Amino acid sequence: MSYCRRYILLRNNGHSQLFLNQIFIIPKINKYHWLLIVFAIIIVGCSTKPIGPHGERQFGNTLIWKQSNPRIIKYVQVYSNNKHVKTCLDRATNSRYLHYIHRVFYKYDLPPELAHLPILESCFDKRAVSWTGARGMWQFTKATAKDFGLRVNLLSDDRLNWKKSTHSAARYLKKLGKMFDNNWELALASYNGGQGYMSRQIKSQGTRNFWELELRKETREYVPKFLAMLSVARKRYPELYFQGSPRAWAKSG
Numbered sequence: 001m002s003y004c005r006r007y008i009l010l011r012n013n014g015h016s017q018l019f020l021n022q023i024f025i026i027p028k029i030n031k032y033h034w035l036l037i038v039f040a041i042i043i044v045g046c047s048t049k050p051i052g053p054h055g056e057r058q059f060g061n062t063l064i065w066k067q068s069n070p071r072i073i074k075y076v077q078v079y080s081n082n083k084h085v086k087t088c089l090d091r092a093t094n095s096r097y098l099h100y101i102h103r104v105f106y107k108y109d110l111p112p113e114l115a116h117l118p119i120l121e122s123c124f125d126k127r128a129v130s131w132t133g134a135r136g137m138w139q140f141t142k143a144t145a146k147d148f149g150l151r152v153n154l155l156s157d158d159r160l161n162w163k164k165s166t167h168s169a170a171r172y173l174k175k176l177g178k179m180f181d182n183n184w185e186l187a188l189a190s191y192n193g194g195q196g197y198m199s200r201q202i203k204s205q206g207t208r209n210f211w212e213l214e215l216r217k218e219t220r221e222y223v224p225k226f227l228a229m230l231s232v233a234r235k236r237y238p239e240l241y242f243q244g245s246p247r248a249w250a251k252s253g
Contacts, residue, residue, distance in 0.1 A: 062252065064184055065113045065230055069211065075221075075228030085232045088123040089240035097124055097137075099244030101166055108170040110177070111184065112249045113230055116241070117169075117191075120226045126162040135159040138169040148172050185210035185223050193219035 068076075079085050092098045101115040121139040122128035134141050136159035142152050148168035150158035158164045176187035179195065189210060190198040201213055210223060233241040242250040 065111070065227065067227065068231075069224075071211070071221075071224040072227050072231070075225050076231050079228055079232045080236070084123070085119060085229050086237055086240075088119040089233060089237055091124040092118070093240055093243060095124070096244070097162065100163065102244045102246065104166050104170050106246060108174050110170060110173055112245050114173055114184075115245070116230060116233065117173075117188075117226065119229050119233070120222070127160055136165050137162045138165045140165060140168065144172065180208075183208060183210070188223050188226060189213075189215065189219050192222040 097118075098115055101118075102112060105112065105115050118124045118137045122137050124137060126137045127135075128137065128139065129135050130139055132141070135157065138159075140148075140150065140159045145152050145159050145165075145168065148171050150161075150164060150168050152159060158168075173187065173191065176190050176195065177184065180186040180190065180198075186198060186202070186208065193215065197219070201215060202208055205213055207213060214220075
């Protein structure tokens with residue numbers, strides 16, 4: 001052990017000056033301690049464990065996104081024989097959309113697969129307009145856009161601002177996930193058909209199994225189309241599919 005003296009000057013309410021003499025004990029670090037410290041730094045610094053944007057997260061619940069049935073296979077065949085998925089992913093790549101979307105969805109603890117929903121909604125076209133009046137990359141209606149913090153008026157339309165609308169889409173999907181207990185088939189069907197519509201159908205038909213529900217055609221086909229698009233993108237264009245995604249998820253395949 002070694003010793004160090006420190007003199008501390010105190011002012012006694014403006015009168016006399018007091019000095020305190022303090023003795024500190026400084027431990028002596030020998031060469032073995034230094035070797036242990038250096039070894040620990042090397043081990044931590046050389047770790048190859050992949051981490052996400054804000055730390056590690058597990059992405060094990062992938063069964064829903066990789067399931068297969070005749071309704072999904074039908075669209076896998078369709079999208080395997082055309083360039084729709086590739087065209088959409090190329091557009092996302094050129095504008096680096098997925099890098100931003102994945103960061104936002106990671107923040108909201110959403111499944112990374114949902115970052116690819118614009119393949120189905122708009123083909124990553126930030127100025128897309130549907131025949132129903134829905135607009136933007138995430139195809140918000142006016143009412144839903146306003147519910148989730150987007151301005152829509154004569155002077156501006158935040159649905160066309162892809163970054164703002166991405167945050168709104170994340171909040172909307174998070175709400176739908178909670179509403180349907182993270183049953184993402186039902187949540188996705190609600191994104192297309194509306195919360196009220198899906199809730200009524202579930203109640204009247206007495207089942208929460210999406211594949212057993214009798215729904216109007218667009219909503220009925222929405223989920224198998226999206227799952228088929230994910231399958232085609234993952235298997236045929238993995239370098240585009242996993243761009244900008246959390247490394248742990250990409251590693252899980």
